[in-house]
Amino acid sequence: MTDEEKYSVSEKVKKALGGILQNIDQPRPNRIYAVVHQDDFPQAAKIVYEKLGGRLATSTALEVRDAVELIYHFMLDAEQVLCNLKTLVAKPELKVGSVGAFLPGADWIEREMAEMFGVTFEGHPDPRHLLLPDGWPEGNYPYRCDYPQNPEGFTDEKRPVVY
Amino acid sequence: MKKTTLPIGPFHPLLEEPEFFTLYLDGEIVKKVDLRIGYNHRGHEKLSTGLTWDQVPFLVERICGICSTSHPYAYVLAVEDLLGIKAPPRGQYIRALIGEMERIHSHLLWLGLAGHFIGYNTVWMWSWRYREEILDACEKLTGNRNHYAMCRVGGARRDITREAMDFTMGALDSNEKSTNMFLGVFADDPVLHKRLKGVGVLTKEDAIAYCATGPTSRPSGVPWDVRQDDPYDAYGPSLEAGAWKVIVTENGDVFDKAVVRVLEILESIKLCRWLIENMPDGEIDAGVGDIPPGEGVGHHEAPRGEVIHYIRSDGSNKPIRHKVRAPTFVNLPTYKATCPGHTIADVALITASIDPCYCCTERIGVVTRNRTSSVTQDDLVKLSVEKTREMEKRMGRKSGLVKF
Known part of the structure; x- marks a missing residue:
């Protein structure tokens, strides 16, 4: 694949996503960053997975000021381009449709993002804890910026491990 | 149809890492698998x-x-x-x-x-x-x-x-x-x-x-x-x-x-x-x-x-x-x-x-003043006996070891 061919992939993504695409950027030939609204997010992920043949490598959640940013890294193996599908999930509801509902590969990573960042994935087939124990106190999301390093109000049995 | 549930883990008999499997069985045949991880989360x-x-x-x-x-x-x-x-x-x-x-x-x-x-x-x-x-x-x-x-x-x-x-x-x-x-x-x-x-x-x-x-x-x-x-x-x-x-x-x-x-x-x-x-x-x-x-x-x-x-x-x-x-x-x-x-x-x-990831170390090396030297098996046995003696002393227990 030459660089020109790789740059033409963003046109393909633009065409496939159509009106729901808010912004698209290709800073390097093998990296695309596409932004959609949170309401359109599962639909956009479905298009990238089914129509463009994307393989969900993983997803990243990232806390920004009044939202949690979700980035789903889809590898388009045939085109040799990594397509990062982004959305902002607004606080304090933090609700977004689940991609794991139709893509089994997103099942675990959405469970991890749900417990670590408090994002609710609506329609997720198996919304249990993944890495944290089942008795983990509600409303404690360890990867949030405001998560206290030495939380008060926990009894000794329930106190999260603090290093 | 009677179903049996078989829990395996978190200390797995085969794998070195902790994982927890729940097998839903019909006789000896596995019908469904559920697995839990997170015992090794290091942040x-x-x-x-x-x-x-x-x-x-x-x-x-x-x-x-x-x-x-x-x-x-x-x-x-x-x-x-x-x-x-x-x-x-x-x-x-x-x-x-x-x-x-x-x-x-x-x-x-x-x-x-x-x-x-x-x-x-x-x-x-x-x-x-x-x-x-x-x-x-x-x-x-x-x-x-x-x-x-x-x-x-x-x-x-x-x-x-x-x-x-x-x-x-x-x-x-x-x-x-x-x-x-x-x-x-x-x-x-x-x-x-x-x-x-x-x-x-x-x-x-x-x-x-x-x-x-x-x-x-x-x-x-x-x-x-x-x-x-x-x-x-x-x-x-x-x-x-x-x-x-x-x-x-x-x-x-x-x-x-x-x-x-x-x-x-x-x-x-x-x-x-x-x-x-x-x-x-x-x-x-x-x-x-x-x-x-x-x-x-x-x-x-x-x-x-x-x-x-x-x-x-x-x-x-x-x-x-x-x-x-x-x-x-x-x-x-x-x-x-x-x-x-x-x-x-x-x-x-x-x-x-699927080759789940293990961690392993296989050899002991000790640093002497200028170069690294390997420990022989005899040295290793001697060191481990000394360690056990030391622990027994600390715990106030009588030594049950054979003399080397």
């Missing part, structure tokens, strides 16, 4: 945001004891993606060489464990014996058998000598012979065919749906390999030169997973030879300064599949978010597709077939 992603850009490779190197170069490799590729730079050619070739040496010894380790799990201990002992040659070559190249610390943002951390490369060539030659012998074992041995064929079949559709990677998806006819799909460093030129190829088979059972790994060892040996023969001269490090605000993704094909790292920078000296995904995270859920319909005895094999 690397959070820890990483408290370290500087150059300290992070040392932290992520310790995520895994076997594929120890994969994580720093993916991390430095992510930072280089953010910066929009490429390492100098010699740095690229050194990193790729270490990555391939690691693939050889990791696959040999798995091969030994697989032999052990099916009760074929000759394969276990022999493949680990041949793995030693590769580890010795790694030690010659980098100074360490594992945890090489050769990846650095912008290039390689240390140069490698011509003498070490010659030594590695010798190790590769002798390893090629033994790997060919293993290939013969898998091709001919009727016991292995009987035990492994048709067990734990992962169909092509399931491999795509679960987004499985590496030697878990490639035996199912899914040709995903990051080294080929998004060529980085020296992998692009080596592919163009035809130095190696991606191994893909069609059946998706445990037998194919083993064969793919053995064939990948042979391909890696070819690639290592090509890298050493074509090793360019010159700088090894691009000399990276400040990291500007931005984001980057890097991925490396580890022995077990794709390792992917995402980093976000706000222009300070630390990442504000660092996402790490190891291949086993996507390969583990494939159990849900592969285990049902098999007996409990087969489940043990299937769980091992």
Whole structure:
């Protein structure tokens, strides 16, 4: 694949996503960053997975000021381009449709993002804890910026491990 | 129909790492599998945001004891993606060489464990014996058998000598012979065919749906390999030169997973030879300064599949978010597709077939004043007796040990 061919992939993504695409950027030939609204997010992920043949490598959640940013890294193996599908999930509801509902590969990573960042994935087939124990106190999301390093109000049995 | 539930774990009888399986059985046949992880969560992603850009490779190197170069490799590729730079050619070739040496010894380790799990201990002992040659070559190249610390943002951390490369060539030659012998074992041995064929079949559709990677998806006819799909460093030129190829088979059972790994060892040996023969001269490090605000993704094909790292920078000296995904995270859920319909005895094999990541150390070394020396077995026995005596003294117990 030459660089020109790789740059033409963003046109393909633009065409496939159509009106729901808010912004698209290709800073390097093998990296695309596409932004959609949170309401359109599962639909956009479905298009990238089914129509463009994307393989969900993983997803990243990232806390920004009044939202949690979700980035789903889809590898388009045939085109040799990594397509990062982004959305902002607004606080304090933090609700977004689940991609794991139709893509089994997103099942675990959405469970991890749900417990670590408090994002609710609506329609997720198996919304249990993944890495944290089942008795983990509600409303404690360890990867949030405001998560206290030495939380008060926990009894000794329930106190999260603090290093 | 009466159903039985069989819990296995979290201390797994076969695997060294804690995992918890719940098998829903009908007689001896597994109908459904549920698995829980998280007993080993160490919070690397959070820890990483408290370290500087150059300290992070040392932290992520310790995520895994076997594929120890994969994580720093993916991390430095992510930072280089953010910066929009490429390492100098010699740095690229050194990193790729270490990555391939690691693939050889990791696959040999798995091969030994697989032999052990099916009760074929000759394969276990022999493949680990041949793995030693590769580890010795790694030690010659980098100074360490594992945890090489050769990846650095912008290039390689240390140069490698011509003498070490010659030594590695010798190790590769002798390893090629033994790997060919293993290939013969898998091709001919009727016991292995009987035990492994048709067990734990992962169909092509399931491999795509679960987004499985590496030697878990490639035996199912899914040709995903990051080294080929998004060529980085020296992998692009080596592919163009035809130095190696991606191994893909069609059946998706445990037998194919083993064969793919053995064939990948042979391909890696070819690639290592090509890298050493074509090793360019010159700088090894691009000399990276400040990291500007931005984001980057890097991925490396580890022995077990794709390792992917995402980093976000706000222009300070630390990442504000660092996402790490190891291949086993996507390969583990494939159990849900592969285990049902098999007996409990087969489940043990299937769980091992994806090569879940282990950590191991194998040898003791003591630092004397000027050089490293090895401990003999007698010394080791003496030391452990002394340690036990010391503990007994502290606990106020009488010694029950035979005098040495």
